[in-house]
Amino acid sequence: MKQPLHEKIRADFEARILAGMLAPGDRLPTEQELMQEHGCSRMTVNKALSALQSAGLVERRKKAGSFVARPRFHSMVLDIPDLAVQLGERGQRHSYRLTRRQVRGPIAGRDKEAALANGAQLLELDGIHCADDRPLAVEHRLIATRAVPAIVDGDFDSISPGTWLLQHVPWTEAENRISAVGATRGEAALLGIVPGAPCLCVERHTWRGGDPITYVRQVFLADAYDMVARFGPSGSGGN
Amino acid sequence: MKQPLHEKIRADFEARILAGMLAPGDRLPTEQELMQEHGCSRMTVNKALSALQSAGLVERRKKAGSFVARPRFHSMVLDIPDLAVQLGERGQRHSYRLTRRQVRGPIAGRDKEAALANGAQLLELDGIHCADDRPLAVEHRLIATRAVPAIVDGDFDSISPGTWLLQHVPWTEAENRISAVGATRGEAALLGIVPGAPCLCVERHTWRGGDPITYVRQVFLADAYDMVARFGPSGSGGN
DNA sequence: ACCGATATAATGTCTATACATTAAATATCG
């Protein structure tokens, strides 16, 4: 036995639950029974059961006992990494070309821009992402200078503002909206497709501790970019 | 103080890390220092630090100490709930109409169908989802009868096979692929749009303990359905 | 300066115990 005992107990129940041998609502042994079965102290089984609880697999009620939790809504881990990194993993070369850059105030009537600006100026950066010099996505980005004053001195002629922001101002809250859109005339020209052709659109707002950081809208060439999300048994937060 | 001490310590560091007061790589106090600072035992601070570790916020190395983890790639929790539930939350009425149903073997040459069938038959179910009787998405689904023998007796004339599967055969692994496509002629007719119009396409494979369960391709009317994913400070796996 | 053996500092695991908390079960009283 190389793995610690509490981890063994935890993994054992996880396997049984995921295999369906234990159905939602089933009661599992009390801590007393488990410490006898494994010949260990209560703290050890408690650690195992607590881990299962925080992983959402079991529900524990005082006096009643521990039960297999009924599956809450399946949620899944979707990685939305930096485009440059993601392309690099595929062996493609990422490049970014800036097409527009200006500092301005929020446009009157656009509440979202006003909220993002938060009383200060916005930096507007438009550009295009390429993979191996072929157009991949057009990007429209607004950055709150209030949250990121250093941004106005950034050099984005070749490096992507997304990469810069990730490295300098990691966000703590985000909202992504994924939809299908027809390419506008301008987007189509940049991507080399016909207007109205279907494109994947990702809009993202990010915040840091409640303060808005950036809004970005990326329109991807269909067929060139899919979003893939995988989900599997949670990797145990091991030692 | 209502909350337990280990939870207070954990929340304290979480707040400081998320607020940026502690930068990645920063070292935080040793367990010894923390137990003096809070006047508690080592197990208590250990519990707090272990929780931070399993949440991915800190990294712990023996002899060296505990450090703020450098943000691994931001991953986010994307809820892909049952359509019926999601529409219900919006106050819309969900309905499903079956347009095709057959049991067949995998089509020769389609490796993915063969892998899904896993030596047995496939149940093919095509249908259309509506919100308040307006078309929302067309769905093409293949179900492995080997994994879900009971499915062949299911009545899907009005209830969605996705809902049925979620209730009867929760998956343990899944892969989602989100892309933008142009509606085919048949899809366009069902959705009431012109062929080629941009649609959001979600393809999903699910498994249960390594055995394939189902493949589904859903093509959504653009503008009617966005996928929204939010991410925020992880809700503490509370008591 | 280099390499190897040893010491050391930190986390990792576990025990045995104690008391608190809570919700279910049970008893009690009107």
Add this chain to the structure above:
DNA sequence: CGATATTTAATGTATAGACATTATATCGGT
């Protein structure tokens, strides 16, 4: 019978200590 008080079984939290593990640091010898 029904409402209320009490018991009790289970988890929740915490302590103080012990030993294991391991990466780092230090010391010696060549």
